[in-house]
Amino acid sequence: MNDALDIQIVQHLNRGLSYAESCFETFRVIDGAIFLWDKHWQRLQHGFASFGLCLADKHQENIKQNCLHAAKKEGSDCLVRLTLTGGEAAWGLMQQATPQIFIQTLPFLTQQQTIHLQSVEYPFALLPKPAKFTADYALMLRAKQHWTLQDGKSPLICKNNVLLSGLVANIALFNQGKWLTPQGDGILAGNIRNYFIQQGLMTPQSCSAQLLAQTEAAVLLNSGSFLQVVQSIDNQPLQTQHPAIADLQQNLQAQQGVRL
Template sequence: MVNFNGNLLSEDSTFLNHQNRGLKYGDAVFETLRVVNGAIYFWEDHYFRLMASMRVLRMEIPMEFTLEFLQDEILKTVDSNDCSNEPCRVRLTVFRKDGGLYTPATNDVSYVIEVKKLDSPFYILSEAAYEVELFKDYYVNADMLSNLKTTNKIINVVAGVFATENDYDNCMLLNGSKQVVEAINGNIFLVNGTTVKTPPLKDGCLDGVLRKKLMQIIERDDVYELLEESISPFELQKADELFLTNVVVGIQPFTKYRKKEFSSEVSKKFIGKLNAAARLA
């Protein structure tokens, strides 16, 4: 079942058409959520990021779009998919209503909520090989729009095709200054000694919810120092560890980049702390 503007519909229902602005212009924002046993992990952070993104894109925020209203709609959709007692991935997409060309006829919005079951209620660190490469065909813009979680993800899509064609598990994206910005599906962290570095928002990376949570955890840690600084491609092969973060997988360690192989000791340390933070959220 999917939730379209509060109405629960079967997945094969036809409720969007060729006029949809998310399809025609990428005029949409979304949040990917992890819901476990009826609890939405880091829901307040997701909600306030969604509201901020809608304001930046000049979307009209409906009066009923309170934190409690959207939470109820999400959990209603989770329940309709028999996931109330199971871990699941939820996508909440908000798009401007039909009408207009590049300039919209209205700033009013509609929303869709989708649900997919997950295997584990916990963040589990994968032990599998995970090889990555740089994607250098196109670049991420270093501006505020790149910080938003919009449906304008064509660079990520083409990078995903490149990774598949070349037998990589993921790719790292660059901005116009040739700085490493993020992975296809998450923020990047680089470990060197007791320093953990992640790119700043001004470089064009996604303003990720898990990025924010992990940064808070590292800042409170007695051993590791957090640096929010640009990452040069030349640093990658000198790093002890590289990993990505997103709300679905938690932490995904990279095991190989070109000739360099990485450990995952720091990832193992912080995955447990992320699980603890998620249970308290």
């Protein structure tokens, strides 16, 4: 553990840090292509508008090209986090500033992950998640302190016996011949999740934990890994070579900007 502290005295502070006036998008850049870029842009705009701030369309191409330029320096397959904040301003909720964009990049390292999920209870009230708000992820960090996970297990987050999501991914369950994915407050409408819904391959609905007993297969969905196969939930083994998983994989692999 590092006990060092970096202490600074400032007159202005970024409002994303001061008041969590911040939202972000995470996505892959593969061979210069971003899958569902327009959806990421629209959600970023929607999130910023929730603070009463405007991210004008005229900035879209400039921001996209900056993301592509930054990603190219990392290689042909790069993970990008695009964060938008209210900018630096003096003390006070009513202060205004010039919005700031931060672009972070990380080479994407393809690795086979073994995913075993364990149901855990979300300890806070559920709020709508129309965008990826930094504050929502701060709450998730606090929620983690309430969970005791078995070795090698990742959380499957629930609220009052209703399934929500993985830690940073939507979940989909193959149950009685169709893919189901949770919907409702506390669930981010992820872009990969929405893509499959629009393709007619998944049905959004409220999902009780009782569904797990009849679940044949499960996948996690986000714009970093796209699709990850789940090996087990609550020590119940799942089918990892299910034909329904192959259908999703084949659909994604045909899209520009996707690599599984």
